[in-house]
Amino acid sequence: MLHIDSAPSTPGKVKMEKSSYFFTRGGGARWHYSLAKLTVWSFAFLALILIFFLRSPAPSTITSAADPSRRSLRNYNWGGSAWEKRVRASARARSSNGLTVLVTGAAGFVGTHVSSALKRRGDGVLGIDNFNDYYDPSLKRARQALLERTGVFIVEGDINDEALLRKLFEVVPFTHVMHLAAQAGVRYAMENPGSYVHSNIAGFVNLLEVCKSVNPQPAIVWASSSSVYGLNTKVPFSEKDRTDQPASLYAATKKAGEEIAHTYNHIYGLSLTGLRFFTVYGPWGRPDMAYFFFTKDILKGKQIAIFEAANHGTVARDFTYIDDIVKGCLGALDTAEKSTGSGGKKRGPAQLRVFNLGNTSPVPVSELVSILERLLKVKAKRNIMKLPRNGDVQYTHANISYAQRELGYKPTTDLQSGLKKFVRWYLNYYSDGKKAVE
Numbered sequence: 001m002l003h004i005d006s007a008p009s010t011p012g013k014v015k016m017e018k019s020s021y022f023f024t025r026g027g028g029a030r031w032h033y034s035l036a037k038l039t040v041w042s043f044a045f046l047a048l049i050l051i052f053f054l055r056s057p058a059p060s061t062i063t064s065a066a067d068p069s070r071r072s073l074r075n076y077n078w079g080g081s082a083w084e085k086r087v088r089a090s091a092r093a094r095s096s097n098g099l100t101v102l103v104t105g106a107a108g109f110v111g112t113h114v115s116s117a118l119k120r121r122g123d124g125v126l127g128i129d130n131f132n133d134y135y136d137p138s139l140k141r142a143r144q145a146l147l148e149r150t151g152v153f154i155v156e157g158d159i160n161d162e163a164l165l166r167k168l169f170e171v172v173p174f175t176h177v178m179h180l181a182a183q184a185g186v187r188y189a190m191e192n193p194g195s196y197v198h199s200n201i202a203g204f205v206n207l208l209e210v211c212k213s214v215n216p217q218p219a220i221v222w223a224s225s226s227s228v229y230g231l232n233t234k235v236p237f238s239e240k241d242r243t244d245q246p247a248s249l250y251a252a253t254k255k256a257g258e259e260i261a262h263t264y265n266h267i268y269g270l271s272l273t274g275l276r277f278f279t280v281y282g283p284w285g286r287p288d289m290a291y292f293f294f295t296k297d298i299l300k301g302k303q304i305a306i307f308e309a310a311n312h313g314t315v316a317r318d319f320t321y322i323d324d325i326v327k328g329c330l331g332a333l334d335t336a337e338k339s340t341g342s343g344g345k346k347r348g349p350a351q352l353r354v355f356n357l358g359n360t361s362p363v364p365v366s367e368l369v370s371i372l373e374r375l376l377k378v379k380a381k382r383n384i385m386k387l388p389r390n391g392d393v394q395y396t397h398a399n400i401s402y403a404q405r406e407l408g409y410k411p412t413t414d415l416q417s418g419l420k421k422f423v424r425w426y427l428n429y430y431s432d433g434k435k436a437v438e
């Protein structure tokens, strides 16, 4: 008998005393009996596997590319005629001159708002999202339900799944891709660097590989970030300023995205527009962002950490309201020129752009908290802390004249009015007893 005490510490080196029971010569009838039993059980096991495969539904069951960065590896189901029908219906534009847009990260904050705005004005929209657990997936499911009501179907899958992306382009000849799927968050990059490489680099390259090879190639608009300005001190930030000093891995992956975009534009003629978003906030926002968890913590009476730079220096952000960002995204899609490649080959020069989408009026984080206090009618428990060395920069401020000229981009919502709408949404969303605030 193998006792727990006698088990060797090296796995795989367990002495199989029981196995000698099957293989000793003197075993006789007992040996034959055991062999027969083993055979019967083996057949039963094989039969079970066979039944499992025969009973599998017609749609292909694809396991997403293993993501080492996630605790929960996910299986996604896609395919089959009913699924294709939903994909086609969602992507159908109301009129023949409407766009047909694949929105990646459609269950995300910006993705939901952009998808809904496109659908409302008559464009065809299909979403894709992997519903990962970076933050509460139930919020993503609620956004999905919202989009379903407007007629937008979100395919569950990962942008790293090449077969899925190819299938989507086979079913629908998308004219545009609005690429918003990403691992967001500046500070989380120190905890989980792999997830940034997986989504923001590998996932983006996979998407571009598929886009370059399909006919017709779509035009691509995608989310870069204000964080690419990193340690740049020249303000306001202009697209011409240096972006070679990222302060976080998140920023570095977004900057890498801009360089990767250059390559695919140069070699394959893909039309590519990068949008540098400046701290986007609003209803249905991201719970990992300061304005969101400050609201939660102020209401709970919990202390909040407010960062300040050296010598009591102000930390400020050019907070940009979601509706303004949506207008910028639509402006970028509407002015995107066609890609020029076909058959995977470039046939001529293609459009390559990068725009700042900010609000042009930075607000100190302490002022953000004061606005929240007034709106929530609760005093915050402020804990002023030195800005940690975790990727945060002290200050952001967008120069938006290029986006104004080319996209007609003109932000109209100040932080006070935008937060008012956010707080109204927050109280309404979380007052419904079913949604727990962690």
Ligand SMILES: O=C(O)[C@H]1O[C@H](OP(=O)(O)OP(=O)(O)OC[C@H]2O[C@@H](n3ccc(=O)[nH]c3=O)[C@H](O)[C@@H]2O)[C@H](O)[C@@H](O)[C@@H]1O
Pocket: 184, 185, 186, 224, 225, 226, 227, 276, 277, 278, 279, 280, 288, 289, 290, 291, 304, 305, 306, 307, 315, 316, 317, 365, 392, 393, 394
């Ligand atoms: O502009 C962008 O491109 C980026 O904007 C945000 O990043 P960030 O500006 O750091 O937004 P928050 O995490 O909401 O932080 C806002 C401000 O609050 C400060 N903060 C954050 C957390 C905290 O506990 N205390 C605190 O004072 C930060 O230093 C920052 O100045 C998003 O999280 C990024 O995904 C996005 O790419």
